[in-house]
Amino acid sequence: MTPIIQLGLGGVGRALARQMLNVAPKIRRRYGIDLRYVALVDSHGALAGDPALTDTQIHNILAAKEAGQHLDSLSGAITDRHWLELLPATIAIVVDVTAASNHAAPLAAAISAGHRVVLANKRPLCEGFDLFAALTERGATRYEATVGAGLPVISVLQSLIDSGDEIISIEAALSGTLGFLIGELEQGASFAEAVRTAYRLGYTEPDPRDDLSGADVARKALILARTCGMNIPAYAVSAEALFPPALSEISITEFLQRLDEAESEIMSRFQAARANGKVVRYMTRISRDNGIEVGLRELSLDHPLASLRGPDNMISFTTRRYHDRPLVVRGPGAGVEVTAAGVLGDIIATAREL
Numbered sequence: 001m002t003p004i005i006q007l008g009l010g011g012v013g014r015a016l017a018r019q020m021l022n023v024a025p026k027i028r029r030r031y032g033i034d035l036r037y038v039a040l041v042d043s044h045g046a047l048a049g050d051p052a053l054t055d056t057q058i059h060n061i062l063a064a065k066e067a068g069q070h071l072d073s074l075s076g077a078i079t080d081r082h083w084l085e086l087l088p089a090t091i092a093i094v095v096d097v098t099a100a101s102n103h104a105a106p107l108a109a110a111i112s113a114g115h116r117v118v119l120a121n122k123r124p125l126c127e128g129f130d131l132f133a134a135l136t137e138r139g140a141t142r143y144e145a146t147v148g149a150g151l152p153v154i155s156v157l158q159s160l161i162d163s164g165d166e167i168i169s170i171e172a173a174l175s176g177t178l179g180f181l182i183g184e185l186e187q188g189a190s191f192a193e194a195v196r197t198a199y200r201l202g203y204t205e206p207d208p209r210d211d212l213s214g215a216d217v218a219r220k221a222l223i224l225a226r227t228c229g230m231n232i233p234a235y236a237v238s239a240e241a242l243f244p245p246a247l248s249e250i251s252i253t254e255f256l257q258r259l260d261e262a263e264s265e266i267m268s269r270f271q272a273a274r275a276n277g278k279v280v281r282y283m284t285r286i287s288r289d290n291g292i293e294v295g296l297r298e299l300s301l302d303h304p305l306a307s308l309r310g311p312d313n314m315i316s317f318t319t320r321r322y323h324d325r326p327l328v329v330r331g332p333g334a335g336v337e338v339t340a341a342g343v344l345g346d347i348i349a350t351a352r353e354l
């Protein structure tokens, strides 16, 4: 049996558990690997199996989570022990599909005890570089879904590096939400209208400033740069925010009302680009010489990212081998099903290694 502890039962976590129930029998037949949840954990508690949770128990837990319950309300819930104490004596895979900010140290402790880690949560990789190194050394952690959701981004980058290629630069559009907004502006919407539409359609985080600040993109950029071996502290990565500081501390409702205050600055950038025969993209650029840059950039029409429309992600690797024409990965960079599938791919790859 390959024991799995999953932290997080939100949109991605529930999709992952459902996919796991579906594919586990096929994986057993194909590879002789028996993937089993030994515990499922949310922000309030855990449920553990003896030795593993049955499919019926998992279905019941998923139904309770869909109904908005926390695990501490279910019979048999464990609330007085940290999930580290639920790890079995044999090697387990700890899957973090939360957005918790305090998991880096316990995950590193799990690795020191010989366990393996799979992440959709970016935050553990964005603390000190020493923690990044502790988590990732000797491939102890897989984290494909942290950048580009289910797209093969980290695996492509690692394979380029492992095969002796030299990364010259990475240029990327890493936010589906900002891609959607830019698409709306190019269709003639105002910035305020575009943000309000994205908010109404549920395309933004509950607080749209979490997208518009660029902080999430900055975390993805840091993960890419660190995967390239760049020892960059998190504080050194600054992202361009698409709203003025005066709108940082107000309520979400007031923010949505006062978006017009960000209008003229953003629209003038788009108008200037159009006048120059260029387009604007919210872009991440990583290079050894200039480090990490995250913000709005004017691009000529022959730039790979200029062809991008709407919420897709695109990651363009310029390397010694892929020099004249970069290697490009493009597709949906968010969504619970594709993200869960990326995590599941990492779990299966880890289990096969074990």
Ligand SMILES: NC(=O)c1ccc[n+]([C@@H]2O[C@H](COP(=O)([O-])OP(=O)(O)OC[C@H]3O[C@@H](n4cnc5c(N)ncnc54)[C@H](OP(=O)(O)O)[C@@H]3O)[C@@H](O)[C@H]2O)c1
Binding pocket: 007, 008, 009, 010, 011, 012, 013, 041, 042, 043, 044, 070, 071, 097, 098, 099, 100, 120, 121, 122, 145, 146, 148, 149, 333, 334, 335, 336, 339
């Ligand atoms: N959604 C996407 O398209 C996407 C794409 C790529 C990456 N990701 C990343 O995937 C992660 C999960 O995303 P999501 O959309 O599923 O988020 P979500 O719906 O907000 O779910 C988060 C889950 O984590 C649990 N949680 C929070 N703190 C915890 C803690 N300290 N210990 C145990 N569980 C804890 C929550 O518990 P409760 O249920 O008790 O509240 C909830 O079940 C995030 O890091 C996100 O950035 C998401």
